Every structure is written in C-alpha cells, then in structure tokens.
Amino acid sequence: MTIQYILEILGTGFFSISGALAANDKAKPDWFGASFIGFITSIGGGSLRDILLGSYPLVWIHDTNFMYAIFIGVILASVFFKILIRLRKTFFLFDTFGIAMFTIVGTEKALSLGVHPMIAAIMGMFSAVMGGVIRDVLTNEIPIIFKKEIYATACLAGAILYLVLNYIGCERNANFLLSALLIIVIRIIAVRRNLSLPKFTKE
C-alpha cells in the first residue's frame, strides 16, 4: 500500500461524505437516497473517465476497498451530521485536497493509456469534478461548477502544469506535489477573494 493509494481511499470516502451532505441539503432523501448520491459523487468522475477511455475494469469494481470507504463515509455523514455541517471550513480544505489529488491521478492514468496530453488534462479534470456534476443533476440543480468561483479551471491548470513538468522531465513525485499544490493554491485564493471566471456574455 503506497501513500498515494491510502490518500485515494481517503479521498473517495471524503467525497461520499460531501456527496451525502450536499444531497441532503437539496433533496431531503432517505438513508438509501443519501448513500446512493454519496456513492455516485465518489465514483462518478473516475468512472466516467474510464468509460470514455475504454479502460476496464473500473477501479471501484476491481477493488472493494473503495466501496468500504464509501460506506464508512456515508455512515459518518449521518451519525456526525450536526458536527459536520459546522465544519464547513475544514470541509473546504478536504475538498480542495481531494480534487487536487483526483485531478493529477486522473491525468496520469489517461496519459498512461496513450492519449494526447490535451485529452489527458480534460480527463484529469473530469475525474475531479464529474461526480459533483452527476450529483447536481440527480438533485435537480444546475451543476455548481458552471457558476462557482474558479473550480474546474483550477483542476485544468494543475493538470496542464503536470503535463508541462512531465514533458521537461521533472521527477514524478515532485511533479505530483507541485501540480496538486497549484490547484490547492488557486482554489484557496479564489475562495478567499471570491474570484469567479467572467460570465460568458455581458447581457
């Protein structure tokens, strides 16, 4: 078990917590509904990436540790619900670490399958954000990443940095850390200063 593997499992569990909590805000689901949405939020991005790339088997189907992490996440979300909603700031940090890690892991995976770097960057970003998009569609909301302070674009920026450093021969672990750090820094600045991308049109 590498450190990265442990982080991926933790990230998956965390995403299921945040998915269940977000679902609860919007749809007032029962236990099954919250667990289901937590599950989809966790595995949606990576699954979509792998389906688009034709890369089978999907990680969570192959390795049940991901399922255990999701179950534990959903149970924690319900049991500690009141505490967790008071910890929104801590959550922001977890989410930021999560999307940074999933972006780089996804970019690497796509690259290892031989796709063009531009496609690899998009797949890295998809890994991080598409679970949330599916969660928003299921709870009947317009996906928040279409409007929110710089989020998916931070992932894209990190993926592009990874590709550039990879191209010039940067050592892999250093590259992973630097690229993830860029995503984290952009997110923190964007949230602190309430930065958004410009609207598509001015009207």
Add this chain to the structure above:
Amino acid sequence: MTIQYILEILGTGFFSISGALAANDKAKPDWFGASFIGFITSIGGGSLRDILLGSYPLVWIHDTNFMYAIFIGVILASVFFKILIRLRKTFFLFDTFGIAMFTIVGTEKALSLGVHPMIAAIMGMFSAVMGGVIRDVLTNEIPIIFKKEIYATACLAGAILYLVLNYIGCERNANFLLSALLIIVIRIIAVRRNLSLPKFTKE
C-alpha cells in the same frame, strides 16, 4: 427459449409501458418523446450495468426481441392509455415482478463476470432501478427512489439473499424464486403499510 427469457422480454415491454406513462404524467411529451422515455426506462438499468462492467455487446443491441417488446409496449401504452391509468394496482404488481426479476438476473450476470458479491448486489439493484432514475432525470424530477417507500433497498435485500443462498449451495432455480419472492414481499408490505426508510437527517 427458456421461461426466464420470456419473462425478461415481457419485463422489458412492461417497463416501457410504465416509462411512457410516467413520462406522460410529468412532461406531456409528443409520441416520440414518450416512446423515447419508455425505451430509456426499459434499457437504462441493464445498459448502465453492462457499461460499468464492460460487458459487451449490450443485450438489446445484440437481440432485437427486446426492441420489439419496447415498441409494442409503447404502442399499447398510448392506445390503452385510459384503461391503463385506471389499473394502477395491477401496475404495481407488474412493476414489483419486474424489479424482482431484473435484480436477480442482473446480480447473476455480474457474478458470472467474476466481480465481488458486494458489487454484484449493487449491479443487480442498478439493473432494476437505474432505468427509472434516468427517466426521472429526463423529466426533470428528483429520482423517486431517493424518497419512495422501500424500493431500491428491497432489490438490494433480494440480491443479498441470492448471494447468501448461492454461497451455501442452494439450487439455482429455487434460489432465483426465493430471492425474487423476498423482493416482492418486502415491496408489498412496504406499500401496504406505507413504510419508508428513515430520512437521512432529522432536521
């Protein structure tokens, strides 16, 4: 042609009827829209299962009998619309038989592809309920299984019973019947007594 095959074809046709009727309630579609939603409701769950498992070709692409069943279902739904909406109780029974059968067929298929039993149970449940989830998303509703009386959880319970009986060596046809029966009994009790899962949180 086995009895099971005939039941699967009938189940598919029935799901297209119920999909077209449900779509009509919500979106007032034209003929094409109702047929399209009936089609998606029928094949959505099994298709998603097979795509997640990487199991090709998809059943309805390989075997056109499923398409004929869907077409006939949609036509029946339109022609006998007034009669059918008065038969909601009969419908409930058909739906219950349908999800019971699709759950066990889906669980068996996933198991035969070598996945972990936990994943097989989830895939069985997906086979039965995801067509309806996609139908609800297309008609701009929060999926009813997130809130409804015990539905997807009944499927999960049946799938788990199948796996347990399979593990202890129960004969396959007996197992199929017993597991499907559990789903049917849970559903009937849940609807009769208006049982729901607890809400995810009390607030």
Add this chain to the structure above:
Amino acid sequence: MTIQYILEILGTGFFSISGALAANDKAKPDWFGASFIGFITSIGGGSLRDILLGSYPLVWIHDTNFMYAIFIGVILASVFFKILIRLRKTFFLFDTFGIAMFTIVGTEKALSLGVHPMIAAIMGMFSAVMGGVIRDVLTNEIPIIFKKEIYATACLAGAILYLVLNYIGCERNANFLLSALLIIVIRIIAVRRNLSLPKFTKE
C-alpha cells in the same frame, strides 16, 4: 482529408457554438460552464453511440482536430455573441445540416460494426440528438426533442431511408446525399408549417 471529414469537423465546431449559446440562454454560466456545455453538446451524441456499441477509442479522444474545432467554436460563440443571436435563421440551417450529417455518419458507423439495421437507425438518431439531450439535462430543462416540431423523428426517417437504399444497392455517396436531404427537407417543412408530432395522449 475527405470532404466528409471536413464536414464532420465543421459540424462538431458548429454544435459547440449552438451548445454554448443554448446554455447561455438558460443557465447564465461563466466561461468555463459555457465551454463545458458546448463541448458536451458536440461530443455527447457520438460518445454515447460509441459507448453503447462498445466501439473504442471514441473519435474525439483519438483525433484532436475535434477538440480544436470545439475550442474555436466556443471562442467564436463568445466573441460574436450579439451577431450570432441575430442569425437564428442561419443557425437553423447549420443545425439542420449538422443533424442530417451526424445521423447518416452514425448510422453508417453502427452498421459497419455489424448491428441490426433497426439498432443502426437508433444509433444514427442518437448521434444527432443526444448531445442536445445531455445539454438540456445539464441546464435543468426537459429535453426539447421530447416536445419540439419533428426533429429526432426526421433523423430516424433519414436513417431508415439510408438503410433501405443501402439494402437495394444504392451507391454510397448518392445514398448519403439523398438520406441527408430527406432529413433536411422534413425539418424545413416542419419548421415552416410549425408541424409537431401528436401529443402522446389527448388529456
């Protein structure tokens, strides 16, 4: 580079323009959101077709020209926004050419993979319309093809003509043009005369 290839690239770029504009009407997204929705509108239909058929790699993952066309389309959509919304009539023509071409290309591709002609016709129609369905779901609308003047059914009619002419031995390029022309003619008549399919039920 064949003429068809150039038309496909142009069609993809055009679909991203129309996706970005449609998204802007409904969701007021930021730059990223509009680009993302333009991207999904362009590649959604073909990707879904290929995923259902298990035909890998997906075209846009294999060939980056499609990505360039999408990027250029989204940038044009933003820069020339005011001009483009005044050109709705021209747009209608582009859209009509686009769906005609995508339908026939999709039908041919499915047929070349050995599926039943009925499935090939559905896959051709999916290629043309499912990008728009996904766009509508993401912007929280009931897909317009469920209600709009004859649209998806025009695609189906063209696909069926293609299959019939193919069956009786019609030369491929002549068949392509004739079948695409049928779609275009049906669409123009439907819009001019405001023709819709009948509602599914009269109530």
